[in-house]
Amino acid sequence: MENDVLVVGGRAFTSRLFTGTGKFAADALIPKMLASSGSQxxxxxxxxxxxSARSENILDHIPRTVTLLPNTSGARNAEEAVRIARIARAAGCGDFIKIEVITDTKYLMPDNWETLKATEILAKEGFLVLPYVLPDLPLAKRLESAGAAAVMPLGAPIGSNRGLETASLIALLIENCRVPVVVDAGIGRPSHAAAAMEMGADAVLVNTAIATAQDPVAMGRAFSLAVAAGRTAFLARMAEESQVARASSPLTGFLNEDG
Amino acid sequence: MNVTINGQPERIVPGTIEEMVCRKGLQPEALVVEHNQEVVPRERWSHIALQEGDVLELLRFVGGG
Structure with missing residues (x-):
């Protein structure tokens, strides 16, 4: 496991738990959560x-050793996403960008088509693009061809905490994509994160479930353990399922057997 | 002088970006300034004199997922 490194956009990560800075009751919890979760x-x-808002700089709460993944939230089309990405990079956030293009305000479903367009443009400009998408295999392959550094399919709507509702579609991405598959959105519990990793997801991105837990620092650690457990199980190759019972103890040599 | 700041027309005293930020009482540490679609690094704020009709975005990083 020590050598189990996730490479995204040419950068190596030993933690497969990506986190978010949204919805924390206090920004000061963020560095504590990063320490407890090991998220990089x-x-x-x-x-x-x-x-009228606090003028605190969120970046002051993120240690330099943690890679920033600015998102393009608020973008309603590819052009707006591209503009936000360029601003974020020019402002010193590095080359990673999470493309998030949303027009649907009820379910916050990503617009896959606009996301693909933005990915094509930004990858050419040298961005390390992580597009947030509905799990759609042909689209994921197009994102890959366009130069995406990873694909980030949703498990369930953002902030819904409902888990891997799209599991069978995510499985197709995991099986067929060359780039890392990062399950983003909807993961509400550590067991959801473990399930995603058992399936072979390369990483998960968790924000709401950690930030809005009563103790976000402890929950960060819980997610870290779950991700590590799920990943280890995936690498250990899980035992097969069976429709009938398969005894774990030998079926011979019972004490009540007659000679 | 008339400029557009964060989508709103605004009359401001002529001067540099640095002076405008200062007059507005904004904390420079947390601020990202986009001037006519180009991000201006903080060390350049005092070199750029705002012109009539300029379009500015005053932005900051916030928590998000």
Whole structure:
């Protein structure tokens, strides 16, 4: 397991748990959560300033050793996503970008078509693109060809905590994609994260389930353990299922047997 | 002088980006300034004099997933 490194966009990560900075009751919890979870990649968002809001800089709460993954949330089409990505990079956030293009405000479903367009443009500009998408295999292959560094299919709607509702579609991506598959959105419990890793997902991205837990720091650790357990199980190759019982103890030499 | 800041037309005193940020009482550490679709690094704020009709975005990084 020590040599089990995840490579995304040419960078190596020993943690397969990506986290987010949204919804924390206090930003000061973020570095504590990063320490407890061991997460090495974390998302941030870009917004217009709001004079009434706190002027704290979220980046001050993220240690330099953790890779920033700015997202393009708020973008409604490829052009807006591209613009946000360029601003984030120019502002010193590095080359990683999570493409998030959403027009549906009820379910926050990503617009796969616009996401593909943005990926094509940004990959050419040298961005390390992680597109957030509905799990659609032909689309994932197109994203791969367009130069995406990974694909990030959703398990369930953002913030819904419902788990891997799209499991069978994600499985197709895992089986057929050359780039890492990172399950993003919907993961509500450590067991969901473990299940995704058992399936062979390369990583998971968890925000709401950690940030809105009563103790986000402890929950960060719980997710870290679950991700490690699921990954280890995947590498250990799970035993087969059976429709009938298969005794674990020998079926011979019973004490009540007559000679 | 008339400029557009975060999508809103605004009358401001002529001056540099640095001066505008200062007059607005904004904390420079947390601020990302986009000037006519180009991000201006903080060390360049004092070199750029704002012009009539300029379009500015004053942004910051926030928590997000």
């Amino acid at each position: 990649m974390i998302t941030v968002a870009l917004r217009r300033i709001d004079s």
